[in-house]
Amino acid sequence: MQMKQKRFRKGEFGFVGITVLGAVILVVLYVFFGHMVGSGEDIGKRQVCKKSVEMSTALGSIHIEPKTIEGKVYNFLHDPYGNAVEVDCSTSYLNFKTEESDAVKEIIANEMVSCWDEWGEGKLECFDIKDNNYCVVCSRLTFEEEVEVNNFIRYLRTHLAPYKDKTYWEYFMGTKVENFEPEYYDNSELRQFDTFKTDFPMAVMFIMEKDAYPEREERTISGMSYGSLIGSTVSTIGYLFLGPVGVIGSIVTFTAGGATIGYVLGSDPSAEWDARVLLWDYENIKDLNCTRLESKTTPLEVVQKE
Numbered sequence: 078m079q080m081k082q083k084r085f086r087k088g089e090f091g092f093v094g095i096t097v098l099g100a101v102i103l104v105v106l107y108v109f110f111g112h113m114v115g116s117g118e119d120i121g122k123r124q125v126c127k128k129s130v131e132m133s134t135a136l137g138s139i140h141i142e143p144k145t146i147e148g149k150v151y152n153f154l155h156d157p158y159g160n161a162v163e164v165d166c167s168t169s170y171l172n173f174k175t176e177e178s179d180a181v182k183e184i185i186a187n188e189m190v191s192c193w194d195e196w197g198e199g200k201l202e203c204f205d206i207k208d209n210n211y212c213v214v215c216s217r218l219t220f221e222e223e224v225e226v227n228n229f230i231r232y233l234r235t236h237l238a239p240y241k242d243k244t245y246w247e248y249f250m251g252t253k254v255e256n257f258e259p260e261y262y263d264n265s266e267l268r269q270f271d272t273f274k275t276d277f278p279m280a281v282m283f284i285m286e287k288d289a290y291p292e293r294e295e296r297t298i299s300g301m302s303y304g305s306l307i308g309s310t311v312s313t314i315g316y317l318f319l320g321p322v323g324v325i326g327s328i329v330t331f332t333a334g335g336a337t338i339g340y341v342l343g344s345d346p347s348a349e350w351d352a353r354v355l356l357w358d359y360e361n362i363k364d365l366n367c368t369r370l371e372s373k374t375t376p377l378e379v380v381q382k383e
Contacts, residue, residue: 163376163377164375166372167377168217169188178226186233191216202347214362217280223275280358285350
């Protein structure tokens with residue numbers, strides 16, 4: 078029996094084709110605009126955080142006050158007048174899948190920029206550091222692939238920060254650095270230890286501490302004092318910069334057992350406090366001598382020590 082070949086009636090194939098094409102376009106638009114909406118939400122969240130930090134510190138620096146609840150002592154944030162403070166910031170928990178070293182550098186650098194921007198770029202006396210240090214966990218970063226990252230500081234010096242029209246280095250320094258000779262980095266221990274792997278969860282944190290630089294020099298590559306925050310078992314090697322208006326900037330690596338375990342970047346215009354953005358092993362935040370602020374949702378909460 079001879080099978081008859083089915084023929085599409087006029088317009089039938091066109092209708093099917095248009096339907097399929099329309100479905101494909103909808104999927105593409107969903108993916109494209111879904112990504113844009115997600116990015117927009119993230120930007121909006123960070124802007125809310127930034128404004129909240131400005132408003133929360135308008136009356137003065139924030140401090141912690143203990144309160145006993147059902148026999149247990151909890152710490153809460155207050156302004157100088159004893160009013161409870163709620164900072165509308167939260168910690169971002171981000172996971173990435175990439176095998177490219179430069180992609181890892183960009184991700185980390187951008188997160189550090191966002192954290193530094195949200196907390197006033199070192200220009201705000203956010204916390205009362207007379208008797209305490211503070212560590213705000215802006216984001217927790219994990220990478221599915223183990224990637225070896227070298228010359229992170231060189232990357233900061235040679236690449237532009239997003240929306241800043243300046244390099245990451247210049248942004249964190251707070252001023253345009255025109256007289257920094259590459260050999261200060263290339264011929265120093267800083268380059269030797271400027272390497273790490275993405276085999277551990279990383280914390281990007283805004284930190285404020287006391288007496289970080291009791292004696293400020295114009296330019297040094299040497300050990301730097303972060304003893305009140307980090308502890309004496311960790312070595313510090315870095316670059317200290319005094320700008321034209323007295324602005325202190327620094328890029329420092331922290332090493333232990335011959336391996337790099339963290340970076341600190343930033344500058345501040347005041348001799349009254351020291352503010353930086355810190356990249357650290359998330360699992361070892363507990364070893365830092367600071368009050369830890371972290372929360373999946375707003376407002377930001379003080380992490381109670383066990």
